[in-house]
Amino acid sequence: MQTLTHPTPEQLRLEAVLDALASPVRLRIVGRLAQGAELTCGTVLPDVPPSSASHHWRVLRESGVLFARREGRVIVHSLRRDDLDGRFPGLLDAVLSALPARAADES
Amino acid sequence: MQTLTHPTPEQLRLEAVLDALASPVRLRIVGRLAQGAELTCGTVLPDVPPSSASHHWRVLRESGVLFARREGRVIVHSLRRDDLDGRFPGLLDAVLSALPARAADES
């Protein structure tokens, strides 16, 4: 299991970020992360099998939307707000404010 | 050749818009449209065969990013700025300001 790779802030590509966000499943993850807490993989998407969920977390990570770090046995994820705001000002906020409130009532 | 269909402002879906924008070719189109002029299909993407270009114009139209109207022999396209700003405030501006200036020097 190789180390978690992330793009540097300079490596962020608009198309990759948009593509990562253009998915209902991944928007759910982002919406949850936007609530402030750092989350582990299993926390969101209880209805999705682990291998599928892992795929989506990876897309978000490799596009630079979120940051992942190992913490003991789990992997903790957080939004890369500052990096995204630096490269694409206003983009994340626009997407988040366009999200329905559905993320609030899901486990 | 059936009439050009557009989603109503209420029908705009975030994922569809993001997906439409998550493409280099289509971002080129949007970048050109953002310069203010209304454009016909042939104006942008001279290097892309008409049938391919038509596909991308259609994706942008059906996602609600742009508006198309027949004007004699050509089809005139314009950005749906107001509708997009209404549903997803700040999104279009964020994407446009994140675009490289490449759109300026292309035919």
Next chain:
DNA sequence: GCCATCGTTCGATGAAGTACGTACTGCCGT
């Protein structure tokens, strides 16, 4: 060391998107 847990990787399958040639429609000028 052993086991359970968390998450990844691999491989296969089916769905969806892209690209493009060709044939067609709709409109205009003559």
Next chain:
DNA sequence: ACGGCAGTACGTACTTCATCGAACGATGGC
């Protein structure tokens, strides 16, 4: 009416993506 131009529709080949089961790797607790 005819020819040409703008753009679409269709069919197809190709590529990418999504999904998921199964096997594996890493870690912490006992």
